[in-house]
Amino acid sequence: MESSRKAANPLRQLVGWFTTPPVTGHWSYRFILYPLLQIIAFISVIALFLSAIAYLLAFLFPEPRPNILLLQQVNRQLPGMIISGISIGFVYAMIALGYTLVYGVLKFINFAHSEIFMVGGVIGFEVMRRIDDAGFIQTWNPVLLITTIVLAAMLSSGLLAVFIERVAYRPLRNAPRLIPLISAIGVSFFLTDFVRAAQALIRNDFNLTYPTNDLEWLRGAIPVAFGEVTVNVKPTSIIIVLGAVVTLVALNFFVNGTKLGRGIRAVSQDQATAGLMGINVNRMISLTFFVGGAFGGAAGTLFGMNVGTITPYVGFIPGVKAFTAAVLGGIGNVTGALLGGLTIGMLEAFLQGLLVYFPALGQRYTDIFVFLILILILIFRPSGLLGERVDEKV
Amino acid sequence: MKTSRILALVLVLVLALSLTSMMVKAQDMTVIKIASQSPLSGPQSQLGVGIRNGVDLAVQQLSTDLMDMGYEIQYVPYDDQATPDVGVSNAQAIVADDAILAVIGHLNSGVAIPSSEVYNANDLVMVSPANTNPLVTDRAYPTVNRVCGRDDLQGPTGANFADSIEGVESVYILHDTTAYGQGVAEAFQTEAERLELTVLGFEGTEETANFDGLIQPILALEPDLIYMGGIYSQFGIFINQAAAAGYTGLYMGPDGFDSTELAELAGDAAVGVYFTSVAGPASLYPNAAQFIEDYTESFGEAPTPFAAQAYDATAIALAAIARAAEAAGGVPSRADVASEVRATENYEGLTSTITFDDNGDPEIGLYYVFQVTEDGVADADGDGVADWQNELLQTLEIPSPLMAAAMAEMEMTPEATTTP
């Protein structure tokens, strides 16, 4: 017994090192190097683990369908699956952050967050379309263009989230815990159709297509060779990954390295005591909503650019997936949201890629498997991968 | 207590209203109403609103006959929210309104089937612009008709054409898991297998935006053609992403692809996409061009798939009401209207010529295969909307199952006649 526990220790230490942010050290290590290492570690662990399972499957079922060799297919698809998994995983992670931050301070599920994500996508579209209509889009520097669009989406989604909190949640601060949930559902219904009405009036359009095809550097695909396999990587996928990494590092700095971030953490630990310590609890809650909303908005517009078209109803599915990711990682835990989002995204990409070869199943069972795995993980870790055990009641 | 206050308030309200209800006189009895049911809210509202607009336009343009006879035609749109409960509840409200003599709807077969049980029980005629599910008319109700095609004929049309394209040996089939998309995809699959095309995959997805994951196995399997059972709003985005990810084969879809929006969503990749449709080309049906113009002017957007069918369905209903009214010498009964609709013969619609068989299917369905061209995607008149002048590749004349059976009995060959 004693020896086995000792053997497990280094691994556990390693896991602990990668999942608990350092509180000491030089700022460049704490706020830049460590988060980057963390992201890279998460991605590699998940990718390695899922690839191993894929090869195990190929070994167990060499020819699941006539004339199709699973090993060959896995070889061909692996880089593509990992890349699409990473890009959608980052989107989920960014949305999940919104859920998790709000849950941290208010202990409730902000169901309207998926709509804030959608609004981010719509605002991003509006800005890009307007720049395009004005004829500037070709002349702008790519970095400047993307930054402008993302910042506009972040700002408006953040402000919207603050406004929603002020109007629909704050009056219910002392109500039983499920009441704000219904308010959030109401807001969510309202927002989708409100955006639809606004777009109907502005452009009489339902499908909002990003003018990405007008830009030479956004439309083509970059062929990347992985050994014998060549994968066409979309520029927008790269933008998602870069954008997500930059904002995630910034968030880490904000939460762990600034006074305001410390205020948010204090409020999420104990509202009453934080109030007694002279922290303006209401302002911290608004700030949390702003940050969470901004992340949702950034995710919305990056997602929109990647998929090309946004509708007022686009938020629902990514919203549910991201909520799942937040719970999987341990709701309330910021690192958990990142880990959960990447896990769900990659898992989904692998399932979609490989279920095709099992005729009795097929891609339509992707969501079932995702949820089954979620349930399995929660059975062994009832508070999610990185969540702490808390006693709570509905 | 608060309750008593509320009670008093409610009482006053009810009293006041019963008074007003007595004061407002009942309206003139010569109002005839046409109702429509389609999703006007929710993700499917785009097509639902198209149906609503098609009916609206037809009522505006085609009720002159009835107005001359002294009737006022009113149009009542209902939102069925693509939900059976709401559809049935609306249906009960519709049949309770004696002035409603015809219903145009629905978009979803899942809503149309239970709702039409209500219509049929009350002799109210339904003309469907969009329910291609075979079951809708296979129940042989005297009140249920459709002006659109059938999944079990449209799917095989596509498969036959795919088989005839040179170099197409393998297909990959996707559908949107709805009754429409899956139905037509399954029919395609059966026919494709019969024609010995290799079916590399048959997958359903509810995804509407991010298809990256779904595309990976397609890239690895390298099918010659992807068939997509579903609607342009979903698969237009898919085509765009598949092309960007490096898929270079062909695409094909059903009549849910027949929209200029496909060009906008799929971008350059839309050129070359094949689709089957029961809506004829503008060259054969010149009225269609006028319809597109009127529709765009009235509603500020290009017609969606099934909007023209909704217009035709309404036109058939209005004509039948006029005939029944003439025969009855007054407001006709619902049963009369239903039998007049069923008796429709050689109605020259926007998109096809319609004679109903005893089940309510068009006797002879004309199924067209189109290919999107550069010109179709281009915007020559500069109104921001693609021209959608696509190339007609094939016309198939296929009798409805009931007709085919009758023809077989008369020892005629129900073989499809093909014109290149």
Added chain:
Amino acid sequence: MTLREWLRQPTVAGVLIVAYLVVAIVAVLSLDRGNIIFPLLSTCAFPPLVLSPFVILASPLPGRLKLSLILLVIMIVMPVIGIYDGAYMELVTQICIFAGLALGLNVVVGFAGLLDLGYIAFFAVGAYLWSMFTSNVDTVFNINGWLVPGWTFYLFLLVGVVIAAGVGILLGLPVLRLRGDYLAIVTLGFGEMIRVLARNLDTPINFTNGSQGLSGVQRPPLVPGLSEGATFVTQTMNIRTDNIEPVAYQVLFYFIAIAILGLIILAARRLEDSPIGRAWTAIREDEVAAIAMGVPLVRLKLLAFASGAAFAGAIGVLYGAKQTFVSPESFSLIQSISILAMVIVGGMGGIRGVVLGAVVVTLLNLQVLKNFSLQINALKNIDYVVPIINFHISAWPSQLEPAKYERLVFGLLLVIMVIFRPAGLLPEPRRRMELLADKAEAQDEDADGKAKAEG
């Protein structure tokens, strides 16, 4: 004597209640669908009638009188009005169905405090159970049109209860250790899984006929005398009806729905007052303390899941038979959420409140909002001009047609309702006390904070 005291007198209240009923009934029956403001009038006349049982319950009348008045409304007034106008009958039947579902969910969420976002799954289990056996589509249970006879419907109600309860336990077992929002996401996943299965279990073995749905589902046979009764009503009221059968079926389903709802209300009341109910409350309020007091946590949580599911199972069987068509579209996450909205809007935990919530939400969605858009549409048709501001209704842009924005208004109303009545329309007494305590605490805190800031 103040007005309030005067109103609390049994005789005065009794007279008022009877007057209220008479006015409401006359109002509903005197409406003419040809009237241009019919939608408005119907919205004002019908909801008061549906809500009358709640008004009667709140009145200071003796218990027996209340009961007979309510029975009168439910057993005689409603069916007669329903025969007069089928739309009302449909509405009341759907209200009963949703009220039953809301009560079932209330056992899980309101009593035991377990947030369930996939409740619709059990409803689906019931609906598919009956439909798989009696649809005219060939399924694995129903080959070559072999049909289970219609009268077995009543047996299947029981089977539905048992099977759904079993599925509830199956779901409950793996998730017992989870709390709060972890439970919520797992139940959400479970609900989605059932829907995806319903959508895809047509291959390799056909259970559900996939997305095409099961059609031609059999209905129970008409009870003898029902058609005659309906004919009698139509004749006395002088309504033109050529075909009495659909009307009779509507009445039949109304009575079955009422009977099931009645049984559910009874069962829920018994559960609430039993030791089990108190143990649930204990779990809801403080799980750790409940365990310490010797409450068998596992068994009670499973029991909550099972009984909630059982209610939904029976209603599902009824739904399948009533619609004669079942497809996966009816069992989406949105449905689970709207049932949860009914529970919370009405007042979580309390039976009367939850039923009221179901009535209000269903009426809003299926009648009030529909009528609102129909009214605007009718005014548009006659080119009505709003006085004073001189606005032509027909000039309203078609992009903003009210029929398209019923969801938007529904969402807005949900927010307004919970903000103004955070404990629900009829709060459960315990919740109300809790809320007051919370508020007092919060005020104390505020006062402390202010004092500190000033000091």
